[in-house]
Amino acid sequence: MTSTRRDTYTPETLLSVAVQVFNERGYDGTSMEHLSKAAGISKSSIYHHVTGKEELLRRAVSRALDGLFAVLDEGPATRGRAVERVEYVTRRTVEVLVDELPYVTLLLRVRGNTRTERWALERRREFDHRVADLMKAAAADGDLRSDMDIKIATRLLFGMVNSLVEWYRPQPGGGDGADRRQVADTVVRLAFDGLRTGH
């Protein structure tokens, strides 16, 4: 599953292998034995880096959450009309999803059986609330159509963005970011201006 040699193992490479295994088997279905086999190192070597699989989960979802929350503090997300801010946050959220795909995939699949999972769900809800507040502000400014329910529209916007983890796969050799830009553009155009021409 990996060709990384044990003498080059770092907490970072271990995390990357763990996230892949969690996404394939589900977090509940992953044992330290599975992680040890996938990483090609002994369980005791893993315990040298982390206290157990829950710590790996916490690090992995933290990476996704840190990326998402950082977007909310970027300049264009904090000033100007709410509709422009929510558009910016949508675009950047797509970019974070693309850049941190396995980590955000794991975050979105978290179910809430352990303390770490419940913490991750809570943080995710906090992020969703921040964006929902921006959507409400944009509606109050009269910049969002008034013939739709804003709560439902917010859920649909998240649903559309989050669906990326189910179907988006980076183009091989797409290292110039054209791919990432195209998907972010398409999400923003569809969400804010719709599919149809002629309006």
Next chain:
Amino acid sequence: MTSTRRDTYTPETLLSVAVQVFNERGYDGTSMEHLSKAAGISKSSIYHHVTGKEELLRRAVSRALDGLFAVLDEGPATRGRAVERVEYVTRRTVEVLVDELPYVTLLLRVRGNTRTERWALERRREFDHRVADLMKAAAADGDLRSDMDIKIATRLLFGMVNSLVEWYRPQPGGGDGADRRQVADTVVRLAFDGLRTGH
């Protein structure tokens, strides 16, 4: 989990309980023992109705697939401009999702480990292809914006619609269908005309 008495059991009520258990535990994680406990009837009584859990899965996903494919044969889905047809199919797909929520939820979670699951995935892809073809036709008619990638836009449209199974819960007492109509309207407006006012 259910108060249905065993003497009133029908294949229909058994199916409804099975779908609930499959959605809660995952199909792989569900045993005949789990189904027997949830239904409050013995395993041999279940075997009186079906050959096993795979038959229950097949019946459940068939119900979802039949509902979805029926939409494609309805009048407004088969004549007129492609953009109107795809809009109609989007609206009706949302309605089928709402009406058959547990069945479509199960369909969308199918992974492909058994023959029945692979068959369901194949049928789902066939449905997606039919809608993707309509989207291409609408783009060729010049009725969809040309500044977005149609393949990506089609995926996003499905992603948005399918996200309903993750967050949509019918309003208690929403039996007048206002709820269902509102969610279908919001999906269609967002997807085709976008969130933003003023165009």
